[in-house]
Amino acid sequence: MLAAERKQRIVDYVRQYNTATVSTLAREFNVHEATIRRDLGEIESEGIFRRTHGGVIFEQWTNDEPSFSERSTQNLDQKMRIGKMAASLVQDGDHIIIDSGTTTLHIAKNLVQRSNITVVTNDMNVAAELRDAPRIKVILTGGELYPSSYMLNGMFTDHVLGSLHTLKAFIGIPALHPQYGLMHPEAPLVPAKQGMIRAAREIIVVTDNTKIGKLSLHTVAPNSAIHTLITGKEASEQDLQPFRDSGITVHTV
Structure with a gap:
């Protein structure tokens, strides 16, 4: 799997589950945790989600308030x-x-x-x-x-x-x-x-x-x-x- 494809699939995974750990993503995509950490760093720089200790959380936006x-x-x-x-x-x-x-x-x-x-x-x-x-x-x-x-x-x-x-x-x-x-x-x-x-x-x-x-x-x-x-x-x-x-x-x- 190419790095670009893996990063897109990581984004899709985190969007589906809202949160994920480095170890979970490493198992899911069958790569080393160091690779996942590098991918997460690159994705985070695009503002898609937020890194946490040992994992990641999908950033959710509030664009308006209900009545x-x-x-x-x-x-x-x-x-x-x-x-x-x-x-x-x-x-x-x-x-x-x-x-x-x-x-x-x-x-x-x-x-x-x-x-x-x-x-x-x-x-x-x-x-x-x-x-x-x-x-x-x-x-x-x-x-x-x-x-x-x-x-x-x-x-x-x-x-x-x-x-x-x-x-x-x-x-x-x-x-x-x-x-x-x-x-x-x-x-x-x-x-x-x-x-x-x-x-x-x-x-x-x-x-x-x-x-x-x-x-x-x-x-x-x-x-x-x-x-x-x-x-x-x-x-x-x-x-x-x-x-x-x-x-x-x-x-x-």
Whole structure:
């Protein structure tokens, strides 16, 4: 088998199974592991997939986000667990930012009975969840309303976020890559997330396991900006280890 043909078949194999080890590929194509490592290095340089310790993972792209109603029912149990864990990190007296999203909404649901907390959000769903919480102050950023998600975004949102200083920001993200960090497919939504990150002393990313390892068009922030990652127990240790290696505290729930 010619090298070019073998590399194409390696790509096809990894696309089918999403991941593969060097030893598995060496057996599959009846060549030495050194040959497979050389092939993988050449394929990786083309951006088709990502090398891991002892193997490879097919790079999956996030090109758009489903509607809020669709996302609200996806991985619901996991998002509820993440929200409860994230809320436990909030202390009475904290000033925090809660980003817009279906996972971050569950943080608000778990804060209703808490005291002396100020919540800044660009999400009308989050604000509505906390509207009857007598001991929580809610600040809406203002901005252009996205009716499909009840999110506020744009110039006014960015201006308000640029004037704030908070203790914690809870950030939701549709793609979290071990090399490129927090990523998003929609350029207009990037500045608000960047403003939240600049405004907070501690950045806590909340995302279900399906977003981890994904690539997208725009980089919001590098992984060095993240202090804590909260995700579901469904996430594999192989996917999480690069974030731990970067000094990020990782919680799985």
